[in-house]
Amino acid sequence: MPHxxxxxxxxxxxxxxxxxxxxxxxxxxxxEILSAILETSGFQVVVAANVNDALSxxxxxxxxxxxSDLHMPNPGDGLTVVSAMRHANPKAVTLILSSYPAMKxxxxxxxxxxxxxxxKPMAVVMLVDLIRGRLKQRTIPxxxxxxxxxxLEEETQSTISDWLLRVELEPDIxxxxxxxxxxxxxxxxxxxxxxxxxxxxxxxxxxxxxSTAAAQHGVDRRRQGYTAAMMVEESRMVQVSIFxxxxxxxxxxxxxxxxVGVMTIADEVDxxxxxxxxxxxxxSNLDALPVVA
Numbered sequence: 001m002p003h004x005x006x007x008x009x010x011x012x013x014x015x016x017x018x019x020x021x022x023x024x025x026x027x028x029x030x031x032e033i034l035s036a037i038l039e040t041s042g043f044q045v046v047v048a049a050n051v052n053d054a055l056s057x058x059x060x061x062x063x064x065x066x067x068s069d070l071h072m073p074n075p076g077d078g079l080t081v082v083s084a085m086r087h088a089n090p091k092a093v094t095l096i097l098s099s100y101p102a103m104k105x106x107x108x109x110x111x112x113x114x115x116x117x118x119x120k121p122m123a124v125v126m127l128v129d130l131i132r133g134r135l136k137q138r139t140i141p142x143x144x145x146x147x148x149x150x151x152l153e154e155e156t157q158s159t160i161s162d163w164l165l166r167v168e169l170e171p172d173i174x175x176x177x178x179x180x181x182x183x184x185x186x187x188x189x190x191x192x193x194x195x196x197x198x199x200x201x202x203x204x205x206x207x208x209x210x211s212t213a214a215a216q217h218g219v220d221r222r223r224q225g226y227t228a229a230m231m232v233e234e235s236r237m238v239q240v241s242i243f244x245x246x247x248x249x250x251x252x253x254x255x256x257x258x259x260v261g262v263m264t265i266a267d268e269v270d271x272x273x274x275x276x277x278x279x280x281x282x283x284s285n286l287d288a289l290p291v292v293a
Contacts, residue, residue, distance in 0.1 A: 019135055020044040020061075024054040024068040024081055025097070034067070041128045054081045058088045065131055070098035070117075082114050087247060093134040097122070146252050148261030149198035155245045156191045160184055163241040167234065174230050182224065189213035190238070190272060197268050198261055214272035218279030228277065235273040239266060 021043050025031050028049070035045045046061065048054035050072055057063075058081070066085045070078040082094050096117045115134055118127070152159070164184060167174055193211055202209075221231055242265055246253065 018042060018044045019064040019131075020046065021065040021067055021131070022046050022048065022054065022057060022061075022063045022085070024048045024051075024066070024072065024078070026050055026069065026072040030069070037124050038067075038128070038131075043131070051077050051080055055084050058084045063089055063092050064135060066092055066094045067131075068094075068096055070096050079114075087250070090248070090250065091138060093131065093138060095131070095134075145254050146249070147198070147254055148246065148257060148265075149195045151246060151249045151253060152191060152198070152242065153195045155249070156188070159191070159241050159245045160187050162244060163187070163237055166237045166241060170233070170237075173233050174226075176225050176230070178224065182220075185220065186213060186217035186276075187238070190269070193272070194242075194265060194268050198264055201260070201264060211272050211275055214275040215279040217272075218276035218281075219283050221276065222280045222283040226280075228280065231273065231276060231280065235269060235276075239269050242269075 019042075021038055023031060023034055023038070023045055024047075025034070026049055031047045031049065035047055038045045043065075046057060046063070048057055054068070063085070066081065068078040068081045072078060078096050078098075082096065085092050085094055094114045096114050097120050098117065099120045116130070118130075146154075164180070167183065189211070190213070193209070193213070197209070218231075226234075243262070246258070246262075
């Protein structure tokens with residue numbers, strides 16, 4: 001009996017050490033084939049046939065790897081699963097499978113920090129090697145508590161890059177072609193103001209500080225040909241990118257300050273938009289004045 005118990009303990013240890021994969025695909029044949037291959041290759045595999053099943057499993061279990069189809073059956077369904085996995089298990093390797101990965105969807109997957117977008121069909125050996133390689137590269141972030149201000153300061157450039165990609169994915173909304181410097185000129189000042197306000201909060205009900213950079217931004221956007229609607233959408237995307245950055249850093253954020261930080265960010269971004277819009281309107285009024293000879 002003791003010998004049997006020792007063997008059982010070894011088996012349990014091996015099971016616990018086996019990487020656990022969540023395989024999400026609405027095609028039953030694909031699920032069966034990939035599941036069998038991955039289990040034969042030494043992985044634990046849990047399958048989901050749709051987004052709702054996948055979200056339930058992500059909420060109830062911990063996974064090392066997500067392997068998800070992009071379309072289930074709607075375009076981009078897999079991105080919902082990636083987002084949920086990133087939130088619940090930020091250390092997990094996330095891989096998207098697609099027969100025809102469109103550029104926009106691939107870019108959105110990158111925005112969500114998927115570790116790869118793979119084209120189906122893919123050689124089995126390559127898939128297994130890729131998963132193992134990603135697992136070896138995976139690093140476990142240390143639980144270092146950081147303030148919202150610290151995170152935004154450290155991640156300013158990556159957040160700006162995230163924002164710029166979002167803008168470029170919406171050509172029907174923001175139609176003005178601009179270079180990188182002209183498009184992002186106002187953001188460094190905006191982030192500097194945000195960080196300062198987060199570190200030195202204003203009393204509740206206090207008007208936000210005047211920003212000369214925001215006023216200049218309104219003038220610049222008017223001269224560049226932006227509409228008011230474009231400026232509003234651009235500002236909305238700034239908030240989306242900022243909150244995306246915070247989401248990606250939830251493992252180290254000081255949760256006791258998150259709510260106040262989010263409220264401060266929203267208020268400051270909206271305040272700067274209002275100041276930019278005021279100068280935009282003033283510039284429009286000047287343009288409408290008759291030319292005096």
